[in-house]
Amino acid sequence: MNERVASISNLDSCSKAFQRLYKLDIIYEDITKYNIFIISKGLKFIDFEDLILGLDEKSKSLNLAKLKDKEIKNLENKLLNKSEEERL
DSSP states (O other): OOOEEOOGGGHHHHHHHHHHHHHTTEEOOOOOGGGEEEETTEEEEOOOTTOEETTSHHHHTSOHHHHHHHHHHHHHHHHHOHHHHHHO
């Protein structure tokens, strides 16, 4: 298997993947490049424990549009995060 963590060069495909999740009212809530893998068929996400579903109890008190906007705006920074690279 030829997998690698996402990087800034994958910003466009990651952004499109998140937009598809948002259409399903799914907010990932734990974006790090170490939770997004590039595989031969596209992207693979891991670590779903902070996931927010638009129809669950947790989401009723949240502004989903604001969360989606914040998440997509932070995507580039998360893919560039130098401090995370230094951890490895």
